[in-house]
Amino acid sequence: MKLTNEIMYQASLEKNPDFEGVYWMAVKTTGIFCRPICRARKPKRENVEFFLNTNDALEKGYRPCKVCKPLENLDATPPEIEQLLKEFSENSDVKIKDSDLVEKGLNPTKIRRWFIKNHGMSFQEFQRKLNLNEAFKKIQAGENIIETAYNAGFESLSGFNESFKNVFGVSPKNSKTQNIIDLKRIETPIGTMYAAATGNGICMLEFTDRKSLEKEFLELSKSLNAKIIIGExxxxxxxxxxxxxxxxxxxxxxxxxxSPVGTEFQKSVWKVLEKIPYGEIWSYKKQAQILGDVKKVRAVANANGLNKISIVIPCHRVIGSNGKLTGYGGGIWRKQKLLELEKAILF
Known part of the structure; x- marks a missing residue:
């Protein structure tokens, strides 16, 4: 499909999220440029022009819209929080109080709001979950429960036992029977992602704006009989x-x-996806042929859509037999960007 000005203008009128990151629309009469999903009033067709990257719009003198903020990844982790997360990653025993945040020049209230919005918990609770995750692993490795509790920052064993059971559903003494899935936010040039892993490997890598994310978390937890918890x-x-x-x-x-989670058929389809070389594109029909049954094209397409490990299991390298970019859980625009990166296909 050729990306024409008419297609881009119509996408902007419809605020179509599938074109996020594909193009930017600039308004000649106001001197600003916007995302396709901008909620500002849409100008007449003769008053706009389109750009395939923000640098070209800036070089031509346009200013970024203050409503849709086209230069920002709206879900990106702010640099100051990236630094905090880096500290936790490098030292599992680190503990940061509100007073420490103030010393770093950070506003504790602002930090708290960000963690509540993006992790569903306060900054202090986030730290406790990280500490409990680390404690869980130490206990499973055979370390002393009392010593582990105090090293995790708890002042009493009873408090540690209660918090531990609230998170993992079992007491520290009985935790050998429990499994966990570590969860982490990862920034990429095309959006923030959630990555999940067990001791066997990566079991999820999805964009944080995917609508079915909560459902996927529930299915993953149920399939592996494990608790999903912030960790490394x-x-x-x-x-x-x-x-x-x-x-x-x-x-x-x-x-x-x-360590993908799915049916045996789905796993066989994903194994074929892993065989697609970097920079190549295949069709669903070719996938089905390699699996030995050309009648399963639709089943193969459905299995591709259920792939929970984006990019690494490269379902973005599969397009329709007619050469069109078909559905992609992270959005068609991301599929295009990945293929452009690999120099596989361009609109």
Whole structure:
């Protein structure tokens, strides 16, 4: 599909989110440029022009819209919070109080609001969850429960036991029977993602604005009989490093261990996806042929849509037989950006 001015103008009239990140519309009469989903009143067709990146709009003298803020990733983690998360990642024993935030020049109330909005909990509760995650792993590794409780910042064993049971559903003494899934936010050039991993590998990598995310979390937790909790592990660290290298054009094949959750048929479809080389595009029909049954094209397409490990299991490399970019959970615009990055296809 060729991306014409008419298509872009109509998408802006409809505030179509599928075109987020694909183009920006500039208004000649006001001198501003906007996202496709901007809620500001839409100008006449003859008063607009379109750009495929923000730099071109800026170089031509347009200013970013104050309503839709086209230069910002609205879901991105602010730099000051990135720094806090980095401290936690590098030292699991670190504990940051409100007074420490003030010393760092940060507003505790602002930090608290961000964590409530993006993690559903306060900053202090986020830290407690991280500490409990680390304590859980230490106890499973055989470390002393009392010593672990005090190292996690709890002043009493009873308080530790109560908090532990509230999060994991079992007491520290009985935690050998419980499983956990570590969860982490990861920033990418095309949006913020949630990554989840067990000790076996990555089991989820999804964009935070995906509508079905809550449902996916529930299904993942149920399938693995595990609690999802904010945390870190070696697989997540490797994933973050490899994603960074991928978007910088330094990596073409991921090595991070994967542990996808699905039916045997779905897993077989995803295995075929992993075989698609960087920079190539396949059709659903070709996938079905490799699986040995060309009649399963629709079933293959459905399985692709249920892939919960975006980018690493590259369902973005599959397009329709007619050459069109078909549905993608993260949005068609992201599919296009990934293929452009891999120099596989352009509109």
């Amino acid at each position: 592990n070696a697989h997540l660290k490797l994933l973050e490093k490899e994603l960074s290298d991928y978007f910088e054009g330094k990596l073409k094949k991921f090595s991070v261990p994967l």
